[in-house]
Amino acid sequence: MIEARGLTKRYGAKTAVDDLSFTVRPGSVTGFLGPNGAGKSTTMRLLLGLDRPTSGQALVGGKRYRDHRAPLREVGALLEARAVHPGRSARAHLLSLARTEGVPARRVDEVLDLVGLTAVARKRVGSFSLGMGQRLGIATALLGDPAVVMLDEPVNGLDPDGVLWIRGLLRGLAAEGRAVLVSSHLMSEMALTADHLVVVGRGRLLADTTVEELVARTRGGSVVVRSPQAQRLAVMLAGVGAVARPGDAPDLLEVRGAEAPRIGELAARHGLVLHELHAQQTSLEDAYMTLTRDSREYLTDGDSPAQPDLDAAPAGAPR
Amino acid sequence: MSTTRPSTSPAGTAGTGSGRVGLARVVRSEWTKLASLRSTWMLLLVFVLLGVGVATLAGWGSAQAIEATEAGTPPAGGPPGGLGREALAASILSTTSLATLLLGVLGALAVSGEYATGTMTATLTAVPRRWPVLVAKAVLLALVLAPVALVVSGLALLAGESFLPESASLGLQDDGVLAAVVAHAAAMVVTALLGLGLGALLRSTAGSITVLVVVVFLAPGLVPLFGVDWLTTASQYVPATAAGSLGVTTGEPALTTTEAVLTLVGWALVPLLAGLVLLQRRDA
Ligand SMILES: Nc1ncnc2c1ncn2[C@@H]1O[C@H](COP(=O)(O)OP(=O)(O)O)[C@@H](O)[C@H]1O
Numbered sequence: 001m002i003e004a005r006g007l008t009k010r011y012g013a014k015t016a017v018d019d020l021s022f023t024v025r026p027g028s029v030t031g032f033l034g035p036n037g038a039g040k041s042t043t044m045r046l047l048l049g050l051d052r053p054t055s056g057q058a059l060v061g062g063k064r065y066r067d068h069r070a071p072l073r074e075v076g077a078l079l080e081a082r083a084v085h086p087g088r089s090a091r092a093h094l095l096s097l098a099r100t101e102g103v104p105a106r107r108v109d110e111v112l113d114l115v116g117l118t119a120v121a122r123k124r125v126g127s128f129s130l131g132m133g134q135r136l137g138i139a140t141a142l143l144g145d146p147a148v149v150m151l152d153e154p155v156n157g158l159d160p161d162g163v164l165w166i167r168g169l170l171r172g173l174a175a176e177g178r179a180v181l182v183s184s185h186l187m188s189e190m191a192l193t194a195d196h197l198v199v200v201g202r203g204r205l206l207a208d209t210t211v212e213e214l215v216a217r218t219r220g221g222s223v224v225v226r227s228p229q230a231q232r233l234a235v236m237l238a239g240v241g242a243v244a245r246p247g248d249a250p251d252l253l254e255v256r257g258a259e260a261p262r263i264g265e266l267a268a269r270h271g272l273v274l275h276e277l278h279a280q281q282t283s284l285e286d287a288y289m290t291l292t293r294d295s296r297e298y299l300t301d302g303d304s305p306a307q308p309d310l311d312a313a314p315a316g317a318p319r
Numbered sequence: 320m321s322t323t324r325p326s327t328s329p330a331g332t333a334g335t336g337s338g339r340v341g342l343a344r345v346v347r348s349e350w351t352k353l354a355s356l357r358s359t360w361m362l363l364l365v366f367v368l369l370g371v372g373v374a375t376l377a378g379w380g381s382a383q384a385i386e387a388t389e390a391g392t393p394p395a396g397g398p399p400g401g402l403g404r405e406a407l408a409a410s411i412l413s414t415t416s417l418a419t420l421l422l423g424v425l426g427a428l429a430v431s432g433e434y435a436t437g438t439m440t441a442t443l444t445a446v447p448r449r450w451p452v453l454v455a456k457a458v459l460l461a462l463v464l465a466p467v468a469l470v471v472s473g474l475a476l477l478a479g480e481s482f483l484p485e486s487a488s489l490g491l492q493d494d495g496v497l498a499a500v501v502a503h504a505a506a507m508v509v510t511a512l513l514g515l516g517l518g519a520l521l522r523s524t525a526g527s528i529t530v531l532v533v534v535v536f537l538a539p540g541l542v543p544l545f546g547v548d549w550l551t552t553a554s555q556y557v558p559a560t561a562a563g564s565l566g567v568t569t570g571e572p573a574l575t576t577t578e579a580v581l582t583l584v585g586w587a588l589v590p591l592l593a594g595l596v597l598l599q600r601r602d603a
């Protein structure tokens with residue numbers, strides 16, 4: 001169980017994490033999503049006590065991480081891939097960490113086997129590929145058989161086999177009753193593994209939801225209309241409060257603020273010809289892009305922040 | 320490999336032993352780290368060779384000088400070139416300062432190497448209270464290096480003395496010789512701890528080595544050349560001069576025994592304590 005409560009971290013003038021609150025529950029995989037620079041890694045560092053929050057609280061298993069007396073058993077984390085001395089062997093690296101809590105050497109060999117590094121256990125890490133480094137990071141995270149697993153962009157640098165393997169691993173860890181937090185900047189990856197999503201942008205919480213809910217929330221976004229009288233239809237639509245943007249062709253409109261049936265009825269009432277009318281299918285990827293684009297370019301109406309970022313977004317964005 | 324099911328047992332029940340993080344465990348962990356790097360053993364090897372080697376050359380050089388002096392002034396009988404046998408012993412020991420520098424580098428790398436490679440993240444995740452990490456590194460360095468330093472200091476003296484004629488040489492059993500050997504060994508361990516403290520303060524290998532070179536090497540020899548009185552006085556409070564003031568000396572000791580001991584302890588502990596405070600306070 002991970003609880004972030006009003007977490008805020010500023011580096012000088014830069015606010016990396018801004019009043020972030022969320023919970024990661026045992027038995028499920030929580031995807032931590034956001035574009036690069038959204039504050040995912042910083043949040044994980046705050047959760048692990050590596051960086052001190054400017055304000056707010058980070059609790060793991062009900063306590064601050066540094067108050068745990070056997071922390072590796074509580075939380076296993078992969079932060080930076082290959083953050084290992086290149087001159088040390090994978091086994092020695094794991095063994096040195098295992099020693100801090102009296103974890104037996106047998107467990108080191110077990111996790112090496114689990115991630116498929118047994119054959120190179122005694123090779124120097126400097127000779128590892130990015131994917132092997134990533135596997136070593138995962139072995140490190142699993143070393144203490146922790147109740148909470150936290151992985152920062154674990155699929156980076158893995159080949160397709162490795163990506164599949166990680167998915168299975170994460171599902172398995174959650175099925176065993178662990179709380180799993182995995183960050184990614186790719187929705188496509190999270191859609192396949194996560195039960196729950198915590199989406200951040202510019203350090204702020206954008207969504208704390210399930211995959212299904214997120215799609216539902218963004219569905220019905222826009223309707224594509226093709227009509228030889230597109231100009232007139234656009235005026236009619238404006239009259240009922242919908243927004244029609246011209247599409248790629250002169251007879252194309254992209255309509256927001258009105259569902260497809262209403263648009264059809266409106267056109268019929270005014271005797272306008274329609275050649276095409278369909279709701280834009282929202283993929284999870286679109287939902288995510290919409291969500292994070294909003295956070296990058298302008299602020300969503302509901303949750304305007306206490307203090308806007310200095311380097312915030314271009315002015316005059318619509319809405 | 321590549322089983323999709325992780326073969327771990329339900330959360331928290333696998334055979335991972337049961338243990339809280341304690342200082343003794345962290346010392347073991349640090350030993351695993353130190354011993355698993357080739358650079359540790361290389362540095363120690365070069366330290367031994369350089370420490371004994373330079374002293375050997377110094378002894379041989381002194382012997383040559385004595386011979387030349389004796390050839391010029393036949394009934395010399397006594398030590399050459401105005402240097403007494405005690406001063407000869409002290410000057411042989413003082414040549415170990417080059418090797419001592421290497422132990423400073425070893426100490427600095429123990430921390431700065433972790434920052435450079437990112438290992439510190441894993442280390443502090445395993446030991447989130449942090450201070451045991453630096454304390455364990457200090458304890459470990461002192462334990463491992465003390466015997467090595469004693470052997471190198473002793474061998475350096477014996478190797479250097481072995482070239483000198485009997486009339487000009489001293490052995491470990493002579494007054495003040497053992498004390499000087501121990502003092503130089505102490506300066507070596509102190510320098511390693513100084514390097515460790517600097518590594519924790521500066522988090523940079525290059526920065527730490529720069530300060531080490533200045534303190535260990537340049538300050539004692541160079542600062543007096545500026546001719547500024549208070550600077551010259553200040554420059555005596557360094558590990559090398561402190562070690563040179565204990566036991567047999569090249570002249571009047573620069574520091575009293577108390578001053579010398581405090582100087583050694585100070586260089587070992589003050590940077591280390593400052594590093595400890597910063598380690599607790601700073602973001603990792
Ligand atoms: N130590 C630091 N000093 C200054 N800025 C930082 C530091 N760490 C992160 N940042 C900034 O904070 C923001 C969030 O970074 P990060 O947490 O790494 O994002 P993410 O992991 O989501 O890509 C970025 O703008 C980054 O430049």
Ligand SMILES: [Mg+2]
Pocket residue numbers: 037040041042152
């Ligand atoms: Mg990141």
